[in-house]
Amino acid sequence: MNIGLIGLGNMGGRIAKRLMERGHQLCVYDVNSDLLEDFRTLGAKTTDSLPDLARSCYYVMTVLPNADVVKSVVLEKEGLITGMEPGNVLIDITSSVPDVTTEVGESLDQRGIRMLDAPVSGGLKRAEEGELAVMAGGDEKTFSEVLPLLNDIGSNITHVGELGAGHTIKVLNNLVSATTFAITAEALSIGIKKGLSPSKMLEVINHSTGRNNSSENKFPQHVLTRKFDVGFAMDLMCKDLTIATDIIRNEKMPAFVSDTVYQLWQYAQSKSEKGADHSVYAKLIEEMSGLEIKD
Known part of the structure; x- marks a missing residue:
């Protein structure tokens, strides 16, 4: 063809x-x-x-x-x-x-x-x-x-x-993805502060109700390893979050979590090098918490 x-x-x-x-x-x-x-x-x-x-x-x-x-x-x-x-x-x-x-x-x-x-x-x-x-x-x-x-x-x-429906669900999916990545980074940093191993925390999360793609794949393969190379740029994630939040505002829908997630990722983008992978968001949490998410 x-x-x-x-x-x-x-x-x-x-x-x-x-x-x-x-x-x-x-x-x-x-x-x-x-x-x-x-x-x-x-x-x-x-x-x-x-x-x-x-x-x-x-x-x-x-x-x-x-x-x-x-x-x-x-x-x-x-x-x-x-x-x-x-x-x-x-x-x-x-x-x-x-x-x-x-x-x-x-x-x-x-x-x-x-x-x-x-x-x-x-x-x-x-x-x-x-x-x-x-x-x-x-x-x-x-x-x-x-x-x-x-x-x-x-x-x-x-x-x-x-x-247009395909493009709508795509950015909404990435809104969910960005949210789970952000909360996983926060949860791991809190656990590390309390003396827990991040790999052990991920093992528990991935056999429990907190399981998500970030906990299963992104953190063990790209954050704990310090590779930060998922293959999806920070700029692209923030672009999709902007589209998603524009849709939410235009439709006058509740956006308590969405607005916060959008602001967090915009701030992370401002702190990142141009072309950085979106997984470097974890470095923002590390910087603010004074620790590294690694074993």
């Missing part, structure tokens, strides 16, 4: 390689010419023209930094919309803003072009293994059509509702 993919960064590059491993013919685009050359050597077709990519591929995936970039890549004068034909499908994997997604989708729909939002969760290792969780929004018939393609990059594929 001929597929176009735009955005060869940490996640997009791994998804692209996974699709090639599954036998798909790939045409790729990125503003980074070095990344394009890397994929050319791997056997992908490369292009520096978005309309040309759109004309050659029935399905086009975007894996981009944010909603503004997606809107520009799709709708600007030299964007995908000028090359896509009626019936073609845009699959946006970006962690994006739901309202922008529906705006882009409406513009494409006027030309008979279909769109799904299908953000992913699971990290870089699961992307390499094709084990991502995919949460898709959009027309159910279109979702069923592209499901075999999504199954090549993910092991847990869920259709969650209309266009």
